[in-house]
Amino acid sequence: MAKTIPTSPLAVEMPALPAVAGVKLGTAAAGIRYQGRDDLMMMEFVAGTTVAGVFTQSKCPGAPVDWCRRALRGGTARAVVVNAGNANVFTGKAGEEAARLSAEAAAQLSGCDAGEVFLASTGVIGEVLPHAKLTAALPALHGTLAPDNWAAAARGIMTTDTFPKAATRTARIGEGTVTIVGIAKGSGMVAPDMATMLSFVATDAKLPQAVLQSCLKRAVDGSFNCTTVDSDTSTSDTVLLFATGQAEHARVSRLSGGVLTEFQAALDELLHDLALQVVRDGEGAQKLIKVEVTGAVTDASAKRVAMAVANSPLVKTAIAGEDANWGRIVMAVGKAGEPADRDRLSVAVGGTWMARDGGLVPGYDEAPVVAHMKGREIDIAVDLDLGRGSATVWTCDLTHGYIDINGSYRS
Amino acid sequence: MAKTIPTSPLAVEMPALPAVAGVKLGTAAAGIRYQGRDDLMMMEFVAGTTVAGVFTQSKCPGAPVDWCRRALRGGTARAVVVNAGNANVFTGKAGEEAARLSAEAAAQLSGCDAGEVFLASTGVIGEVLPHAKLTAALPALHGTLAPDNWAAAARGIMTTDTFPKAATRTARIGEGTVTIVGIAKGSGMVAPDMATMLSFVATDAKLPQAVLQSCLKRAVDGSFNCTTVDSDTSTSDTVLLFATGQAEHARVSRLSGGVLTEFQAALDELLHDLALQVVRDGEGAQKLIKVEVTGAVTDASAKRVAMAVANSPLVKTAIAGEDANWGRIVMAVGKAGEPADRDRLSVAVGGTWMARDGGLVPGYDEAPVVAHMKGREIDIAVDLDLGRGSATVWTCDLTHGYIDINGSYRS
Numbered sequence: 001m002a003k004t005i006p007t008s009p010l011a012v013e014m015p016a017l018p019a020v021a022g023v024k025l026g027t028a029a030a031g032i033r034y035q036g037r038d039d040l041m042m043m044e045f046v047a048g049t050t051v052a053g054v055f056t057q058s059k060c061p062g063a064p065v066d067w068c069r070r071a072l073r074g075g076t077a078r079a080v081v082v083n084a085g086n087a088n089v090f091t092g093k094a095g096e097e098a099a100r101l102s103a104e105a106a107a108q109l110s111g112c113d114a115g116e117v118f119l120a121s122t123g124v125i126g127e128v129l130p131h132a133k134l135t136a137a138l139p140a141l142h143g144t145l146a147p148d149n150w151a152a153a154a155r156g157i158m159t160t161d162t163f164p165k166a167a168t169r170t171a172r173i174g175e176g177t178v179t180i181v182g183i184a185k186g187s188g189m190v191a192p193d194m195a196t197m198l199s200f201v202a203t204d205a206k207l208p209q210a211v212l213q214s215c216l217k218r219a220v221d222g223s224f225n226c227t228t229v230d231s232d233t234s235t236s237d238t239v240l241l242f243a244t245g246q247a248e249h250a251r252v253s254r255l256s257g258g259v260l261t262e263f264q265a266a267l268d269e270l271l272h273d274l275a276l277q278v279v280r281d282g283e284g285a286q287k288l289i290k291v292e293v294t295g296a297v298t299d300a301s302a303k304r305v306a307m308a309v310a311n312s313p314l315v316k317t318a319i320a321g322e323d324a325n326w327g328r329i330v331m332a333v334g335k336a337g338e339p340a341d342r343d344r345l346s347v348a349v350g351g352t353w354m355a356r357d358g359g360l361v362p363g364y365d366e367a368p369v370v371a372h373m374k375g376r377e378i379d380i381a382v383d384l385d386l387g388r389g390s391a392t393v394w395t396c397d398l399t400h401g402y403i404d405i406n407g408s409y410r411s
Numbered sequence: 412m413a414k415t416i417p418t419s420p421l422a423v424e425m426p427a428l429p430a431v432a433g434v435k436l437g438t439a440a441a442g443i444r445y446q447g448r449d450d451l452m453m454m455e456f457v458a459g460t461t462v463a464g465v466f467t468q469s470k471c472p473g474a475p476v477d478w479c480r481r482a483l484r485g486g487t488a489r490a491v492v493v494n495a496g497n498a499n500v501f502t503g504k505a506g507e508e509a510a511r512l513s514a515e516a517a518a519q520l521s522g523c524d525a526g527e528v529f530l531a532s533t534g535v536i537g538e539v540l541p542h543a544k545l546t547a548a549l550p551a552l553h554g555t556l557a558p559d560n561w562a563a564a565a566r567g568i569m570t571t572d573t574f575p576k577a578a579t580r581t582a583r584i585g586e587g588t589v590t591i592v593g594i595a596k597g598s599g600m601v602a603p604d605m606a607t608m609l610s611f612v613a614t615d616a617k618l619p620q621a622v623l624q625s626c627l628k629r630a631v632d633g634s635f636n637c638t639t640v641d642s643d644t645s646t647s648d649t650v651l652l653f654a655t656g657q658a659e660h661a662r663v664s665r666l667s668g669g670v671l672t673e674f675q676a677a678l679d680e681l682l683h684d685l686a687l688q689v690v691r692d693g694e695g696a697q698k699l700i701k702v703e704v705t706g707a708v709t710d711a712s713a714k715r716v717a718m719a720v721a722n723s724p725l726v727k728t729a730i731a732g733e734d735a736n737w738g739r740i741v742m743a744v745g746k747a748g749e750p751a752d753r754d755r756l757s758v759a760v761g762g763t764w765m766a767r768d769g770g771l772v773p774g775y776d777e778a779p780v781v782a783h784m785k786g787r788e789i790d791i792a793v794d795l796d797l798g799r800g801s802a803t804v805w806t807c808d809l810t811h812g813y814i815d816i817n818g819s820y821r822s
Binding site: 056057058059060061089090091092094124125126127230231232233234235311312313314317318320321323326327328330331332333334335336337338339340341342343345355357358359360398399400402403406407 | 467468469470471472500501502503505535536537538641642643644645646722723724725728729731732734737738739741742743744745746747748749750751752753754756766768769770771809810811813814817818
């Protein structure tokens with residue numbers, strides 16, 4: 001199990017992460033599965049913090065996802081507890097109980113209601129979370145919580161991610177400036193589990209829960225929900241956004257009116273940054289792939305076409321082989337089940353239109369395409385020439401590394 | 412490009428193939444792309460032969476698929492011409508013209524209308540079929556057509572299939588006995604193309620076109636449409652069924668009444684046999700996987716769940732690694748978007764129920780599961796415990812071989 005996976009060639013450096021007023025956080029080694037590293041992360045929020053959440057669409061979610069969905073109804077948060085090594089998924093009543101006991105232990109330390117504690121777990125499926133190890137480690141961890149532990153937190157939630165993922169932005173709301181910091185994990189593996197995407201974002205903005213939820217939903221739709229590594233969806237995917245309300249800015253009571261335009265843009269950018277970091281750490285990824293579809297009948301149709309291309313094993317293996325195989329792109333467009341007219345379809349790779357109006361572009365210059373395919377970032381564009389719908393999604397290539405990571409024998 | 416791919420370890424021996432009264436066939440080397448092998452196949456049918464067809468659902472079909480869809484409206488067939496090495500896909504007006512000229516050349520030799528000639532092409536995308544090579548080879552080929560060339564025909568339509576695929580059955584219709592023989596190609600690759608599935612089936616039964624089409628549709632739904640190698644769909648998939656009417660049996664004017672029960676069963680079996688041969692030749696396949704879903708709300712829902720499992724890269728790589736990873740199966744069920752209740756779900760591998768009622772079966776015997784995973788044929792069963800809907804689909808594992816075949820550099 002302790003096979004070392006080299007750092008992704010697409011890795012990016014972690015930026016310097018400022019404190020967020022009203023947030024203290026830290027990590028500890030609870031020994032839930034990993035030895036010799038921190039595997040437990042806690043954030044504590046000042047009273048009055050609002051929270052928004054977006055979760056996996058899986059019909060088989062883990063107990064922590066069920067817990068968070070219920071807790072979200074309260075609208076406020078005082079803590080989040082995250083463990084790596086055990087996902088507490090498909091664990092029945094015992095799993096529910098483990099989640100409840102974990103939340104209660106954190107609530108006692110933070111002096112709040114258990115319903116204000118949020119949970120996330122990532123790791124092995126089908127084994128009940130050993131909550132006694134978690135709750136035993138919490139008191140000491142709680143004593144070390146501090147505002148400047150974001151980098152350690154990003155590392156503490158990793159499973160076999162090959163690099164930690166974090167991002168930060170600032171934005172003006174009225175006359176005030178707010179800070180947003182977020183961390184994420186994803187696309188690494190702990191055999192025998194699937195990659196889970198978790199992200200925790202905090203801001204000192206002061207926003208009502210309903211507004212915060214709208215902002216988060218929009219940002220997730222344009223970021224994490226526009227990425228795919230292998231079309232598989234985890235039982236535990238969770239994005240939580242906490243707003244501590246410590247910044248000074250104009251009162252915001254609703255989404256409209258433009259006061260949140262800059263905040264929304266910053267949140268969109270931050271989640272997009274994190275989502276692309278997750279794709280960059282896709283299992284075995286050697287290349288980051290952008291698929292841009294224009295000319296679809298609607299945006300939703302464009303996204304389904306883009307996802308069909310991004311999830312096609314034949315497209316992804318071709319790119320791994322540095323082959324600008326536009327025939328496979330045409331195939332993937334054709335199988336998407338969305339309106340498409342073969343004879344109006346155009347395909348470009350790296351900005352060079354190779355196929356246009358139902359046929360190969362005669363005598364197109366292959367040299368820039370060949371050079372583009374050797375790079376780390378591959379751009380595919382598809383124009384359906386039917387309407388004004390567009391979408392952009394990101395994925396990575398499908399390589400021997402993916403098989404190595406996911407097809408290795410359990411030891 | 413001439414990399415030799417070893418014969419699939421899941422290959423089966425080609426059976427002895429009888430003649431079908433009213434069918435003559437043969438192959439020739441037209442040099443369309445391959446050298447030193449036959450790449451052109453022709454079948455000629457006696458006058459009065461009816462024909463049924465099922466085609467790719469791709470929105471970007473090849474010119475031969477367009478041609479066949481139009482020809483099918485006539486309801487009768489006198490010939491089919493199939494070439495390997497060039498798919499004549501995404502070739503615009505020039506591709507249509509190449510198809511028409513090919514059909515006209517065959518029609519002249521067979522003394523029929525071009526609309527009674529069916530076409531199929533498999534191979535490179537985006538290059539117009541060099542029809543002059545095809546039509547130049549046809550007259551000599553036509554001179555060699557004979558009833559006993561089925562085995563050569565199965566080989567002549569291969570691209571990089573690693574073994575030829577054929578099957579035969581007999582069935583009683585009333586007091587008479589009819590013969591059915593079919594061949595197929597699929598899941599092999601000619602870089603830079605996707606695997607295309609082609610199948611040509613002939614019988615001496617005497618059946619009206621509408622009846623034949625119903626029989627074929629049903630048989631394809633239960634066979635080829637229940638298989639998947641990598642979720643990708645070719646632009647050229649084609650199944651054609653020809654009925655020469657040379658057998659003596661009771662007149663059949665409609666599908667109902669039971670007279671075709673045995674024929675339908677034989678056709679179902681034959682296409683199922685061919686479809687599984689295609690999966691057995693899936694790119695890089697080391698194991699044949701059966702996914703059986705029961706207890707779904709409807710059969711259609713069961714099939715979508717089964718396909719989600721069969722297309723999951725995480726499930727397929729786990730099986731390649733001989734890992735009975737039921738957690739990934741739960742994940743795939745959860746992402747299918749179909750009604751499923753995590754706490755009623757059961758999963759078995761090789762007949763051993765590992766997960767039941769939302770949790771791991773305590774102390775289940777792992778020994779038979781481990782032994783089963785080492786075999787060539789893997790059985791996965793999922794019981795959703797919600798209703799009476801069921802479905803069974805087949806796929807193969809996802810191995811380094813798939814990446815080798817599909818990710819190799821173009822030379």
